Amino acid sequence: MDTTRPKLVQITLTAEHVVEMVQLYSAVFAIQLEPVAAYGTTLYRGLLHGTPLLICPNSIAGVEAQQNRHQFTYSVANLATLIRQAEAAGGQLIQHAADAATLLDPDGNTLVFQQER
Numbered sequence: 001m002d003t004t005r006p007k008l009v010q011i012t013l014t015a016e017h018v019v020e021m022v023q024l025y026s027a028v029f030a031i032q033l034e035p036v037a038a039y040g041t042t043l044y045r046g047l048l049h050g051t052p053l054l055i056c057p058n059s060i061a062g063v064e065a066q067q068n069r070h071q072f073t074y075s076v077a078n079l080a081t082l083i084r085q086a087e088a089a090g091g092q093l094i095q096h097a098a099d100a101a102t103l104l105d106p107d108g109n110t111l112v113f114q115q116e117r
Contacts, residue, residue: 006074006082006113010052013070014061018044021055068109079115086111 015021033044044055076082095102099115
């Protein structure tokens, strides 16, 4: 197993029609999404094929219609190296903290990477 590659650790779906999204994902994927009170609203968490799934209102994420509404969060052994590799391959760093970074792919979709713990 290659331990230098990022691992998918969460999928976040932002939605305008949250309740309808919860209904659809629950039915299609046979998953149980539990409500979680946060940020003055309700988010929904569950597991999608063993991967944590979060559905949240788009008003929280602030995703523009021109961008993706689906966001994958990956963990990586070396965040700094990953950022350099992504930028060299056409990614654009838009947010960086000590333990996490958000990049845009060439189409403007966000990718979130977090330092492995």
